[in-house]
Amino acid sequence: MYNCHRSDRSIDFSHQLLLPASYPHSVFAIIVNHNSFFFLFYPVFQGEKMWGILSQKLGAARGLSSQVVGNYVLRLRLAPSAMPMRHYSSATKEMTVRDALNSALDEEMAADPNVFVMGEEVGEYQGAYKITKGLLDKYGPERVVDTPITEAGFAGIGVGSAYHGLRPVIEFMTFNFSMQAIDHIINSAAKSNYMSAGQINVPIVFRGPNGPAAGVGAQHSQCYGAWYGSVPGLKVLVPYSSEDARGLLKAAIRDPDPVVFLENELLYGETFPISAEALDSSFCLPIGKAKIEREGKDITITAFSKMVGYALKAAEILEKEGINAEVINLRSIRPLDRATINASVRKTNRLVTVEEGFPQHGVGAEICATVVEDSFGYLDAPVERIAGADVPTPYAANLERMAFPQIEDIVRAAKRACYRSVPMAASA
Amino acid sequence: MAIWLAGRRGASYCVKALISTTFRSSRSYTTAFASNGNSDSLFFCGNSSSAAVFGSQRFESTKARQQLDLLSSDDDEEQNQGVDFPGGRVAFTSEMSFLPESSEKRVQCYRVLDDNGYPLSSTQFKHVSKELAVKMYRGMVTLQTMDTTLYEAQRQGRLSFYVTSYGEEAINLASAAALGFDDLILPQYREAGVLLWRGFTLQEFVNQCLGNKNDYGKGRQMPIHYGSNKHNYFTVSSPIATQLPQAVGVAYSLKMDKKDACVVTYFGDGSTSEGDFHASLNFAAVMEVPVVFICRNNGWAISTPITEQFRSDGIVVKGQAYGIRSIRVDGNDALAIYNAVGVAREMAIKEQRPILIEALTYRVGHHSTSDDSTKYRPVDEIEHWKTARNPVSIFRKWVQRKGWWSDEEESEFRANVRKQVMDAIQVGEKIEKPPLADMFSDVYEEVPSNLMEQERLVRDTVKRHPQDYPTNIPL
Numbered sequence: 028m029y030n031c032h033r034s035d036r037s038i039d040f041s042h043q044l045l046l047p048a049s050y051p052h053s054v055f056a057i058i059v060n061h062n063s064f065f066f067l068f069y070p071v072f073q074g075e076k077m078w079g080i081l082s083q084k085l086g087a088a089r090g091l092s093s094q095v096v097g098n099y100v101l102r103l104r105l106a107p108s109a110m111p112m113r114h115y116s117s118a119t120k121e122m123t124v125r126d127a128l129n130s131a132l133d134e135e136m137a138a139d140p141n142v143f144v145m146g147e148e149v150g151e152y153q154g155a156y157k158i159t160k161g162l163l164d165k166y167g168p169e170r171v172v173d174t175p176i177t178e179a180g181f182a183g184i185g186v187g188s189a190y191h192g193l194r195p196v197i198e199f200m201t202f203n204f205s206m207q208a209i210d211h212i213i214n215s216a217a218k219s220n221y222m223s224a225g226q227i228n229v230p231i232v233f234r235g236p237n238g239p240a241a242g243v244g245a246q247h248s249q250c251y252g253a254w255y256g257s258v259p260g261l262k263v264l265v266p267y268s269s270e271d272a273r274g275l276l277k278a279a280i281r282d283p284d285p286v287v288f289l290e291n292e293l294l295y296g297e298t299f300p301i302s303a304e305a306l307d308s309s310f311c312l313p314i315g316k317a318k319i320e321r322e323g324k325d326i327t328i329t330a331f332s333k334m335v336g337y338a339l340k341a342a343e344i345l346e347k348e349g350i351n352a353e354v355i356n357l358r359s360i361r362p363l364d365r366a367t368i369n370a371s372v373r374k375t376n377r378l379v380t381v382e383e384g385f386p387q388h389g390v391g392a393e394i395c396a397t398v399v400e401d402s403f404g405y406l407d408a409p410v411e412r413i414a415g416a417d418v419p420t421p422y423a424a425n426l427e428r429m430a431f432p433q434i435e436d437i438v439r440a441a442k443r444a445c446y447r448s449v450p451m452a453a454s455a
Numbered sequence: 456m457a458i459w460l461a462g463r464r465g466a467s468y469c470v471k472a473l474i475s476t477t478f479r480s481s482r483s484y485t486t487a488f489a490s491n492g493n494s495d496s497l498f499f500c501g502n503s504s505s506a507a508v509f510g511s512q513r514f515e516s517t518k519a520r521q522q523l524d525l526l527s528s529d530d531d532e533e534q535n536q537g538v539d540f541p542g543g544r545v546a547f548t549s550e551m552s553f554l555p556e557s558s559e560k561r562v563q564c565y566r567v568l569d570d571n572g573y574p575l576s577s578t579q580f581k582h583v584s585k586e587l588a589v590k591m592y593r594g595m596v597t598l599q600t601m602d603t604t605l606y607e608a609q610r611q612g613r614l615s616f617y618v619t620s621y622g623e624e625a626i627n628l629a630s631a632a633a634l635g636f637d638d639l640i641l642p643q644y645r646e647a648g649v650l651l652w653r654g655f656t657l658q659e660f661v662n663q664c665l666g667n668k669n670d671y672g673k674g675r676q677m678p679i680h681y682g683s684n685k686h687n688y689f690t691v692s693s694p695i696a697t698q699l700p701q702a703v704g705v706a707y708s709l710k711m712d713k714k715d716a717c718v719v720t721y722f723g724d725g726s727t728s729e730g731d732f733h734a735s736l737n738f739a740a741v742m743e744v745p746v747v748f749i750c751r752n753n754g755w756a757i758s759t760p761i762t763e764q765f766r767s768d769g770i771v772v773k774g775q776a777y778g779i780r781s782i783r784v785d786g787n788d789a790l791a792i793y794n795a796v797g798v799a800r801e802m803a804i805k806e807q808r809p810i811l812i813e814a815l816t817y818r819v820g821h822h823s824t825s826d827d828s829t830k831y832r833p834v835d836e837i838e839h840w841k842t843a844r845n846p847v848s849i850f851r852k853w854v855q856r857k858g859w860w861s862d863e864e865e866s867e868f869r870a871n872v873r874k875q876v877m878d879a880i881q882v883g884e885k886i887e888k889p890p891l892a893d894m895f896s897d898v899y900e901e902v903p904s905n906l907m908e909q910e911r912l913v914r915d916t917v918k919r920h921p922q923d924y925p926t927n928i929p930l
Contacts, residue, residue, distance in 0.1 A: 169711065175741065180700050180734025184742075187704020190689065191639065193711070195704075215697055223682050223690040224673035225897040259898050283900040315903075362903055 146198030182208030217260030250384030274312030323353030572852030622819030725756025786816030
């Protein structure tokens, strides 16, 4: 079993009711959803932890739902006090992708009792990457199922439960391990609705980190966007920001078709601003619509997941050189938002596609084909594809850096497309 | 230590831990609660106190167990205190011995009737009524006749493919007879008889094989890949053993529904080599779901005999390895199957646990119409099973001896069924194929725009080149 490494923002979650005073406090978040209210606290005071547990026990004792009591208890704490708490106002809120995913799961599980989470370490361990933190305590082991180590097993079981009306969210510790279950994802989930002529539909979500992390080697670094993106019957989503994560995961859980939800480990700890609308529990993003993160008129750069951040940084560098780049966050690999991509290319006439996956048969290849098919006359330069190197990912940090697109590669490709000649190869 | 325990889970855990001493698993604890009738609040999720109940069991560590055992084992008189490991206390021995790879005697096989249809004197079995017995027998004959006729149709080129169930008629019909209509079936592909019992008509079978407009599968699958929501029979899927973990998942969903029903899934001896088999048995035991695994051990997986498939004593011993109650049954004995499946189903539902049934039988026919089994096994072996150990004739002898069936009825019934199947083929062949729109629907719940576009393009092409388009496919 792959031992996950914690990103530097790991959050220690422990149920410690009685603490010696000298015990170091950890930061944690209580997420409570009650109607349309959404309180997110970053209590710094260690006694805060007690409230979470106590409210549950109190509520249980009185037969109230823990949510109601929790909310009541939290509201008490809203009263002015000496506790230093950040507290919601109309100023810009921020949220990590991890919290975004956690809150989305939490809200969907609260809204629909058929939604349940299954995977390795999702329960007791609070999730290999802490995405499912707090869910076991809130919903119990029937709805947060820790599994033996068998991806084929729990993917198949998840599909089976979806056949009979449940809405599973299956977590793969990384999508590299989904290969051990890929028959169930494709043959049992994606094709079932078609092969059964609509009698069996599979409202399942397969989620987990995809693509490279940092120094995890070839068997933990592959990007599966292109593989799953080629299968009819599947929907493949690739969130970037916290808003993407929330909206797309909610959409995925509510969708009646099987969805492959490709996250990114290094993005889990990143903080993004998030609007009040996105924090609402009914918030949902449409599947199959890309987002234009940055408008531009000289060149279109398409990217997904972590590469969106790189593309945005590249766009800033290009701006200084007088190239005004439009960055498209794909959000969805299948269905691919061909309309947005083509409209953008028709506007800018130049295209750079960026992805971390292997180049051959990659997402960029499909985007290039669709642009050539629909907007050939509008292209002023050949499409530039930036992808990971065509090698199994090396471990050594210097080699790994060369195996994946860096910001400089995107800048160079954009300049090539704008006929500012620069050499192809990366410098050491 | 006590403070550490308290800190770990809270005061409530300490109290519970001291009260309860031999918690082998959290699940047995909760099942005890669940059977108390007032199960909703504790068994079901969503309530935080139940989370605490389940949660406290799962956080047991080895240290905690030792603590508990020291506290509770004052009256333990045994010399052999045993050794604590994760998973529980284990008695130790100073004698090193390996478990043998197989036991001296094979697991015995439960049967009710002997090869001539006489009930074995000491066997316990539930008596069947005349109505049920005749219905079972007719079903077996219907299955056999349908198989023969459709196999011949394939040889004539009217079907592309077919799979027969010769030799396994008893497993098909008798197991189906022992189940309730609400029990969900996840078949492999040699269980058409189960669907037949549930009321799938000959015309419906033939429609699927021909892939015409009336096929419930909309012409998308190879022949014999039947599936029918209204008969609670999940669509057959070709990859081997994939239905096993799916069955456990369906059973998990069923368990949460708390229905008086279980899941029954069928598979062959070859399927037990697949990883899915092991994952699903293991999981079913851990999750404690109401699923009955019925293995049709017919001796052959295409050309692979069971001696090359596994080296264990069949499949029944594998159940115990996963903590599953198992039984070995004579698959050619309809009454034995009927009894065993009936009891297994009750156990699965009442105790919410998986059960494994290994039905020993023989695949008399070829694997499919793409196979000629005489190439890898002796013809007289096939003949022996076809004549001396035929499940249909064994049951027929028993039913006739009871005065519930006669030779005249036999020949009349067989002729009748054969005629019905042939009529169904004739009718089915005249029916149109599914319309073009069915090629693009059901990929997703809602037809996406790209598929609508593709359909439009296909229709345009057909309009421009009508001579290239087949005439029996409606637009």
